[in-house]
Amino acid sequence: MSPVSIYPVPGLPEISRGAALARLIVDGLTRLRLSLEAGDVVVVTQKIVSKAEGRVRSLSEVQPSARAMEIGHRIGFDPRHVEVILGESVRVVREAPHVLITETRHGFVCANAGVDRSNTGGQDLVVLLPEDPDESAGRLRDGLKEISGAMVGVVISDSFGRPWREGQVNVAIGAAGVVALRDYRGDLDPAGYQLQGTELGVVDELASASELVMGKLDRVPAALIRGARVAGDGTVRSLLRNPATDLFR
Amino acid sequence: MSPVSIYPVPGLPEISRGAALARLIVDGLTRLRLSLEAGDVVVVTQKIVSKAEGRVRSLSEVQPSARAMEIGHRIGFDPRHVEVILGESVRVVREAPHVLITETRHGFVCANAGVDRSNTGGQDLVVLLPEDPDESAGRLRDGLKEISGAMVGVVISDSFGRPWREGQVNVAIGAAGVVALRDYRGDLDPAGYQLQGTELGVVDELASASELVMGKLDRVPAALIRGARVAGDGTVRSLLRNPATDLFR
Numbered sequence: 090m091s092p093v094s095i096y097p098v099p100g101l102p103e104i105s106r107g108a109a110l111a112r113l114i115v116d117g118l119t120r121l122r123l124s125l126e127a128g129d130v131v132v133v134t135q136k137i138v139s140k141a142e143g144r145v146r147s148l149s150e151v152q153p154s155a156r157a158m159e160i161g162h163r164i165g166f167d168p169r170h171v172e173v174i175l176g177e178s179v180r181v182v183r184e185a186p187h188v189l190i191t192e193t194r195h196g197f198v199c200a201n202a203g204v205d206r207s208n209t210g211g212q213d214l215v216v217l218l219p220e221d222p223d224e225s226a227g228r229l230r231d232g233l234k235e236i237s238g239a240m241v242g243v244v245i246s247d248s249f250g251r252p253w254r255e256g257q258v259n260v261a262i263g264a265a266g267v268v269a270l271r272d273y274r275g276d277l278d279p280a281g282y283q284l285q286g287t288e289l290g291v292v293d294e295l296a297s298a299s300e301l302v303m304g305k306l307d308r309v310p311a312a313l314i315r316g317a318r319v320a321g322d323g324t325v326r327s328l329l330r331n332p333a334t335d336l337f338r
Numbered sequence: 339m340s341p342v343s344i345y346p347v348p349g350l351p352e353i354s355r356g357a358a359l360a361r362l363i364v365d366g367l368t369r370l371r372l373s374l375e376a377g378d379v380v381v382v383t384q385k386i387v388s389k390a391e392g393r394v395r396s397l398s399e400v401q402p403s404a405r406a407m408e409i410g411h412r413i414g415f416d417p418r419h420v421e422v423i424l425g426e427s428v429r430v431v432r433e434a435p436h437v438l439i440t441e442t443r444h445g446f447v448c449a450n451a452g453v454d455r456s457n458t459g460g461q462d463l464v465v466l467l468p469e470d471p472d473e474s475a476g477r478l479r480d481g482l483k484e485i486s487g488a489m490v491g492v493v494i495s496d497s498f499g500r501p502w503r504e505g506q507v508n509v510a511i512g513a514a515g516v517v518a519l520r521d522y523r524g525d526l527d528p529a530g531y532q533l534q535g536t537e538l539g540v541v542d543e544l545a546s547a548s549e550l551v552m553g554k555l556d557r558v559p560a561a562l563i564r565g566a567r568v569a570g571d572g573t574v575r576s577l578l579r580n581p582a583t584d585l586f587r
Contacts, residue, residue, distance in 0.1 A: 093550050095342040183585040190585070198502040207536070248538065252501060252586035253447045254509075255577040256519045256539025258546070270505045287456070289497065289549065290505025297507070298547035300538065301342050301566045317550045328504040336432040336439070337501035337586060 091316055096121060097302035098131075098311035103210060106143035111232030114311050123313065125239040130314040131229070132299035135247040135262055136208055136216055137310040138225050144217040145209065146173055164189060170206065173215055177202035193218060196329040197262060199249045219245070222263025223324040230265040242267035242320060246296035252337070259300040261292040261325050268292065269323025290328060291319055340565055345370060346551040347380075347560035352459060355392035360481030363560050372562065374488040379563040380478070381548035384496040384511055385457055385465055386559040387474050393466040394458065395422055413438060419455060422464055426451035442467060445578040446511060448498045468494070471512025472573040479514040491516035491569060495545035501586070508549040510541040510574050517541065518572025539577060540568055 098117040104110070114131060118124065125131070139145070153161065153168035157175055161168030165187050175181075178191035182198055193202045195218065203218040219225040226243040233241055245263035250256075261269075273287040299312035332338060347366040353359070363380060367373065374380070388394070402410065402417035406424055410417030414436050424430075427440035431447055442451045444467065452467040468474040475492040482490055494512035499505075510518075522536040548561035581587060 092346075093344040093547075095344075095547075097341075185585055188585065248536070251539075253579050253584060254539060254542070255579050256537045256542065258539045258542050260503075287497070288505045290500075290503060290507045291550075293503070293505065293507050294546040294549050297543040298342075298344075298550060300543050301540075301547060301563075301568075314550075319550075330502050330504050335502060336434055336437065 093316040095298055095302050096313040097309040101310055104137040104140040108141040110141050110229055111236055115236050125237040125241050127240050128320055130242040130267055130295055132244045132246050132312045134310040135245055138219050138245050139216045142219055146215050148213050174202045174204050177204055223326050226263040226265035244295050259296040261296040264292045264323055264325050267323055268319045268321035269328050342565040344547055344551050345562040346558040350559055353386040353389040357390040359390050359478055360485055364485050374486040374490050376489050377569055379491040379516055379544055381493045381495050381561045383559040384494055387468050387494050388465045391468055395464050397462050423451045423453050426453055426466055472575050475512040475514035493544050508545040510545040513541045513572055513574050516572055517568045517570035518577050
């Protein structure tokens with residue numbers, strides 16, 4: 090049984106709009122004397138994908154609405170930041186001092202609609218989630234295929250908090266060419282008992298695994314996962330829970 | 339930059355009460371021609387730890403209470419299974435057809451208080467979480483040290499569902515010798531913006547990463563993670579969220 094290996098992709102520069110991520114990743118891997126192979130998974134942070142796509146706003150150009158000002162003053166947030174967050178959200182899920190959890194247009198429930206002020210490239214800048222992260226992953230996959238010839242999987246990761254537990258973990262916000270859920274329902278265990286409710290969010294586990302080589306300040310916004318045998322055609326969109334069966338709306 | 343490598347530990351037998359897990363893991367690694375090194379992390383599933391600790395109940399010996407019968411009939415669960423779940427719980431968090439989410443004595447919020455009917459070794463058996471999973475991890479760590487001489491980290495994993503997303507992911511329920519949370523708060527990003535709320539649940543990411551080599555039916559209940567640089571003295575107990583600051587109670 091061969092191991093799963095996770096390599097940090099070194100040497101990526103600060104990313105700005107229009108950056109050729111696929112080329113930068115292949116070049117970074119070349120520095121490690123690695124070339125992409127079929128079945129590899131490339132995990133990239135949301136931050137570099139968003140920056141390459143120009144999903145950056147300058148707060149100095151944001152005019153907060155009355156609602157954004159009200160929320161901002163109540164929870165201790167810059168109202169311009171709140172304005173951008175609300176623009177990305179379909180509803181506020183929870184609000185508390187220094188905490189604003191919303192549901193994004195994509196259907197993610199996360200802090201600040203994923204609109205981030207750290208590691209943005211400037212004090213005044215915020216970075217928004219990609220418009221359609223599964224699509225972004227697909228484009229990066231195509232780009233990597235074009236340069237390397239290899240059909241790889243791509244996962245776009247972001248750090249989300251969770252209820253009940255301290256600490257964020259990396260989850261997938263976009264994917265292409267990988268399994269999203271691995272479904273064991275209907276299978277029988279060795280004693281003949283049917284496995285119930287056993288679907289595994291593999292795409293999130295890939296994102297979490299990649300964080301082990303990324304760190305937060307190390308400027309390693311990409312990782313290569315080799316040997317995971319997770320090729321497929323899942324999307325992150327598909328694993329968002331149906332509101333009708335969601336007990337924690 | 340060297341990779342993080344994750345090896346499935348092969349050849350573990352069906353585990354029963356009193357099994358010498360440390361010895362079985364070291365023997366499994368020997369089959370891979372691997373020996374434990376300082377800084378390695380051994381991840382084991384809750385199931386084998388619980389079985390080795392005798393945390394198994396036969397439903398035929400369980401007498402359901404009136405409350406367990408009521409809940410069981412309402413949600414379509416075996417009332418004896420509900421009885422065991424309630425015995426492990428301090429409160430019911432959510433109840434729905436075929437779903438019973440409780441808070442365990444340990445403070446975990448999860449389906450069925452972690453009391454599992456699949457892969458138990460028999461149709462009539464249920465497996466409970468360890469009494470004190472951090473302690474269990476510490477004992478396994480001591481056992482591995484005794485046999486191998488290496489100070490490794492140990493993580494005990496279980497598959498938990500999450501709100502808002504389909505699919506369970508492996509999280510840590512017990513740990514010894516590893517960082518639980520990696521704290522970036524107070525650090526500055528390259529633009530001088532202070533990283534806020536950036537604590538990463540590294541111990542959960544180790545658990546998730548290990549699942550990539552485990553699978554659910556493959557009978558690979560242990561994995562070795564090498565190269566993650568996560569030595570520390572965290573516990574899973576420490577990352578359970580303070581109820582006072584929990585917005586999703």
